[in-house]
Amino acid sequence: MKIAVVGASGMTGSRVVTEAVTRGHHVTAVFRGTPSELPHPDVDVVRGDATDVDHMSAVLAGADAIVGATRPAPGAEDTVAATITALLDAAAGTRVLVVGGAGPLRSPSGGLVIDDPAFVPPEWRTIASASTTQLQACEAHAGDWVYLSPPAMLEPGIRTGAYRRGSTTILTAADGSSRISTEDFAIAIVDELENPGRDRHFTVGY
Numbered sequence: 452m453k454i455a456v457v458g459a460s461g462m463t464g465s466r467v468v469t470e471a472v473t474r475g476h477h478v479t480a481v482f483r484g485t486p487s488e489l490p491h492p493d494v495d496v497v498r499g500d501a502t503d504v505d506h507m508s509a510v511l512a513g514a515d516a517i518v519g520a521t522r523p524a525p526g527a528e529d530t531v532a533a534t535i536t537a538l539l540d541a542a543a544g545t546r547v548l549v550v551g552g553a554g555p556l557r558s559p560s561g562g563l564v565i566d567d568p569a570f571v572p573p574e575w576r577t578i579a580s581a582s583t584t585q586l587q588a589c590e591a592h593a594g595d596w597v598y599l600s601p602p603a604m605l606e607p608g609i610r611t612g613a614y615r616r617g618s619t620t621i622l623t624a625a626d627g628s629s630r631i632s633t634e635d636f637a638i639a640i641v642d643e644l645e646n647p648g649r650d651r652h653f654t655v656g657y
Contacts, residue, residue, distance in 0.1 A: 454644060455479040455514040457501050457521060457538060462607065463550050464520035466637035468494060474641060481510060483521075501534050507541035516644045517542050520550040528581035532588040539594035546595040548643060552582025553629075556600050556654055557620040564621050570603040570629060586652065597643065601636060602656035608632030614639050614655045616648070622656030631656050 454471050458464040459480035471478045472491045479495040499510045501521050511517055519538050523530050539547055554565035564570045565579045582600070589596050602622055614635045615622055623629045631639075639655040 452515045452644065453477045453479070453513060454516050454518065454641075455481060455511050456518045457481045457499070457507075458483075458519065458550075460484070461520055461522055462633050463605070463636060463640075464518065466633050467518050467520060467640050470634075470637040470641045471644075474645075476641075479510070479514065481507075501541075502530075502537045504537050504541045507538065508543060511541055511543070511545060514545055517545055517547045518550065518640060518644070519547050523578075523581060528577050531581045531585040535585050535588050536592060539589070539592045539596060542594055544595055546597070546647070548640060549585070549589055549596055549598045550640070551585055551598050551600050552579055553600050553603050553621060553654070554579035554582040555586045555619075555652075559620065559623065564603070569627075570621060596651070597647070598652045599640065599643065600652065600654040602629035602631050602654065604628070604630035605633060605636060606630075608634060610634035610638070612638060614657060617654045617656065618650055619652050619654070622654055624657055629656055 454476050456464050456467050459468050460482050468478050468480050481497050481499045483500050497510050499507050556564045558564045558567040571579045586598050589598050621629050
């Protein structure tokens with residue numbers, strides 16, 4: 452499979468590149484700037500800004516699947532809708548897996564995760580709100596997309612190969628925590644690319 456990863460220098464995107472290459476996929480890693488270090492030697496490295504529709508249309512042409520792992524810089528959270536809309540435009544009907552946020556998931560206590568301080572403390576609320584806006588922009592677009600919300604805590608860790616798949620309600624462990632390592636999150640992403648599920652919005656976690 453030919454997979455393009457947009458935002459390949461980020462915490463999630465870089466691990467998706469590694470996971471996909473390990474499984475034998477042909478990967479194009481799209482960087483907005485100049486990468487500090489190049490990924491696997493078999494990866495095609497391309498510079499591109501997700502908001503540049505004309506350039507990205509050429510970059511993404513021929514891809515079987517696209518991973519949108521872009522993340523706004525602090526203070527630029529209001530750009531997420533325009534960025535994902537431009538990426539979906541550039542994809543021209545090719546399926547895009549959008550790496551989103553946990554904000555628009557349902558909370559076990561009712562309501563949305565963004566409004567539950569157990570999962571979203573005040574300092575995370577701005578980026579969590581941006582993920583809700585991002586999902587709404589996807590829902591308004593006619594392109595082929597799927598939106599993956601991480602659990603409340605996503606951070607580098609160990610690749611265990613294990614995770615649970617949920618729908619639109621945040622997944623929690625027996626102790627109430629909601630987390631997954633970025634390495635296992637990348638496994639879930641490539642699993643979805645290889646064997647697409649029926650949900651347009653889903654989540655994973657331990």
